[in-house]
Amino acid sequence: MSTRELVVLGTASQTPTRRRNHNAYLLRWDGAGLLFDPGEGTQRQMIMAGVAATDITRILISHFHGDHCLGVPGVVQRMSLDRVPHPVYAHFPASGAEYFARLRHASSYHETATVIAQPVRAPGVIAEGAFGRLEAHPLDHPVQAYGYRLVEPDGRRMLPDRLAALGISGPRVGELVREGGIRVGGRTVTVEEVSEPRPGQRFAFVMDTRLCEGVHTLAEGADMLVIESTFLDADARLAHEFGHLTAGQAARVARESGVRRLVLTHFSQRYPDPTAFATEARRHFESDLVVAEDLMRVPVPPRR
Template sequence: MRELVVLGTGSQVPTRTRNHNGYLLRWDGEGLLFDPGEGTQRQMLFAGVAASSITRICLSHFHGDHCLGVPGVVQRLSLDGVRHPVVAHYPASGAEYFARLRHASVFHETAELVESPVAEPGVIAQGPFGQLVARRLSHPVESFGYQLVEPDSRRMLPERLAELGVRGPAVGRLQREGSIEVDGRRVELPEASEPRRGQRFAFVMDTRLCDGVFELADRADLLVIESTFLSADAALATEYGHLTAAQAGRVAAECGVRKLVLSHFSQRYAEPEAFRAEAGEFFGGEIVVASDISRVPVPARRPEPSTAG
C-alpha cells in the first residue's frame, strides 16, 4: 500500500475545518509521519491510523504548527506498546527543542525512539524502501524537506519467462543473480524483464523558492507542498518564507511531477478552490487541494516507454 493520509492542512492557526499539519505516508512496510502539529494524535484516531503504523517521524522545522503534536505521538507509542523502533529525523540545530517535546510531561517510556538529527543535506536513511533524502529549504528558521526515492528495478514478464522455460524458484534466482542456466542455455535478466522506474515522493513545507525545492520535487510521483498564500499576497509569502499556490504549480510543472498535493493553507482564505485555480495556471497534471482526514493514493506506476523500432 502506498498512500498519503492527510491529518491536518492548516498553517500557523488551526481553524474549525483545518487542524495543524500532519501527514502519514504509507509506503509498503514503512509509515513516515511528517510534521505532526498540535492535535495529531486525535487526528490519527479520526483517520483510523494506529500508532503502530509509524516507523519514522520527520520534522521539517520547529515552528509549533509542525511539531507540537510530537509529545502526544511519542507518548502514544509507549501507551500502545509499539514494539518496533521508531526513528525521528529533525534539524540538528533544534535538538534542544526536540528534547523538550519528547519529554514534555511525565510518562512511562517503553517504546524505542531513535533520534537521527539532520545536520547536512543528503541521504539520511536507506532501507528496503530506498533512500530518504533531506534538502535544505529557505525559511526564517532552519528547515529541511524530504524525498523518498525508490531504486529503479525490473519487472518480470510472465510470457517471456514461460517462453524461456524459467519457472518456480528459478525466477527468484534470475532476479537475484542476473543470469541463470536453463536447459543448457544461459538466460539473462533483460531477456525476461523490462525496466521499472522507482517511484518518488517529496515533502516540501515552509520555504521560499530555492534550489532545495526543485531538487526535492524532481520527477516526484507525488509532491506534497505548502501553498500558504495566493498570488495577491506574494510579498507576504516572500517576507515570511512561504510559497504561493502559483509557485507550487510552477515547481510541479518544471520538475515533471505527476500528482500535486497543495496544503498548509493560511486561515485568511475561505475558498480552497482558489489554490487549485492558481496552481492550475502552470501545472496541467492532477492537483489535490488537501483536506483533513483524507487519503491520496500514490499514482500507479506508469508504463516504461517502448523501445521497439
Template sequence: MSVRELVVLGTASQVPTRHRNHNGYLLRWDGEGILFDPGEGTQRQMLRAGVAAHDLNRICVTHFHGDHSLGLAGVIQRINLDKVPHPVTAHYPKSGQRFFDRLRYSTAYRETVGITEAPVSADGPLATGSSYELETRKLSHPVESYGYRVVEPDGRRMLPDRLAAHGIKGPDVGRIQREGSVSGVLLEDVSEVRRGQRFAFVMDTRLCDGVHALAEGCDMLVIESTFLDEDIDLAVDHGHLTAGQAATVARDAGVRHLVLTHFSQRYSDHGGTSRSSEAESGGEFERQARAAGFEGELTVAHDLLRVPVPKRR
C-alpha cells in the first residue's frame, strides 16, 4: 500500500527555539523519500521521527541560508556512513554551488555513496521519480531561492457502468487500458481522467509569480508564514510571507490542505521579544489564515508532526 505523507522535522526560521528545530521536511511518496531544506539538527530530528538515511532518494534545498541548509553536512555523511544502496540526488540553486561543496566536504569522511548533484538554474521540470515529476519555480528572496512541486501524472479511472454498456469485461479491461481500444471501443469511452496528486514546497519568499504557480491546484501546500499580518512590513523587507498572505495564495490556488511553517522566534516562548506562548501564537496563525478566506484543511505545523497527503477526490 502506497504511503504519501509529510514528516515535519523542524519548523523554526532563522533562530531555533526550545520547541522548534531549524527546518527539515520529509515527503514520503510511495516508496521514495524527498528531504526538503535540511537545516541544522536535521540528522537528530530524523532519528526522533523514525526516519532513516535509507529513506532518502532526493534532497531539495530551496536556498543557502543556514536554517535551510546547515544540516546538509550531517545528512550527507550519514547517507555515506549507512551505505545507502540506492542513488541519492541533490537539487539546489546552481548559484550556491560553492556552499553545497563546502557543506558536502565540510569534514573528512569516507564516501561510499555517489550522490548525484543536479543544481537548479531555471524554472521547469527537474526530474522524474517512480510515480511523480519534480518541477521548480524561482522565488523572491535576498538570495536566489527556488520552490519545488511534486506532480503525479494524470491517469484514467475505469467506469464499471460504461464497461458493461460496451460489453468490455474480463481480460479486455486490462487490454483496453494497455492498448487504448478494443473492438472499436476507445479507452475514453469507458473511463474518465483521474487527476494526479500535487504537492508544493514554498519557503523563504515574498509574493511573486513563482509562489502562485507552485501552489496552483495542489492537494497539499507546505508554505512559509514567518510573520503574522501585523508585521507585513518586516515580511516584505526580509523576503518572507505572512500567515494571511500564505492563506490567500492557498485560497486562490484551490489548495486542499495548507501547512503553515517556518515561524519567527518573535512569536515563540524563546525569550527576549516573545509576545505569546507558542500554542497561543499557533492559534493566531490559524486565525489569520481563516480570516484570509482559506476554507480547506489547515495545519499549523510543529516539530515531528506527520501529515497525510489528502486522498484523491
C-alpha cells in the first residue's frame, strides 16, 4: 500500500528553540522521498524521526537563508556514508548555485552517493516522473525564493459493481486498464463504462514570502498546503518588512484556494505559545488545520 505523509523534522524560523529545530520536512509520496529546506540539525532530526538517508530521492531548497539550507552538508555526507544507491536530485534557485556547491562540499568526505544539481532557472515544471509533475513558482522574499508544488495526474477509479455486472474480473481488469477496452459478450467494454474520474492529489510547499501571486498559484486546489506563518497578525508590519506571512494571511490563502489540509509552520521564537497560531488561523480557515510540531507525522488526506 502506498504511503503519502509529511514527516516534520523542524518547525522553527531563524533561531531554533528548546522545542523546535530549524526547518526540514520529508514528504513521503509512494516510493519518492522529497526533503524540503533542510536546516541545521536535520541529520539528527532524521534519526529521531526514523528517516533514513536512503528514503530521500530529492532535495528541494526554497532559498539560501541558513535556517533553510545549513543541514545540507550533514544530509549529503550521510548519503555517502550510507551509500545511497539511487541518484538524488537537488532543486534550488539558480542564483544560489554557488551556495549549494559550497554546502555540498563543506568538508572533506568520501563521496559515494550521486547528487545531481538541477538549479531552478525559471518558473514552471522542473521534473516529471511516476510521482507526477513537480513545479516551482517564485515567491516574494529579500533573496530569490521558490515554492514547490507536486501535482499527480488525474486518473480513473474502477467501479467494482460495474465490473461485476459485466463479468470482468481478475487479469481481465488489468487488461482493460492497459488497453482502454476489451471484448466482452460480443461487444467492446471501455474503461469509461466501468470507472469514474479520480482527481490527482496536490501537495504545496510555501516558505518565506510576502503575499504574492506565487503563493496563490502554489496553494490552488492543494490537498495539503505546508506554509510558513512566522508571525501573528499583530505583527503584520514586521512580517511584511522581513518578507514573511502571518498565521491569518496563511489561513486566508488556504480558504481562498480551496485547500483541504493546512499545515502551519516556521514559527518565530518570539511566540512561546503555539496555540495562538491555531486560534488566529481558525478565524479564517475552519477546516482541517495542523499547527506543526517537530517529529510530527501528517498524512496527506485521502482522495476526494
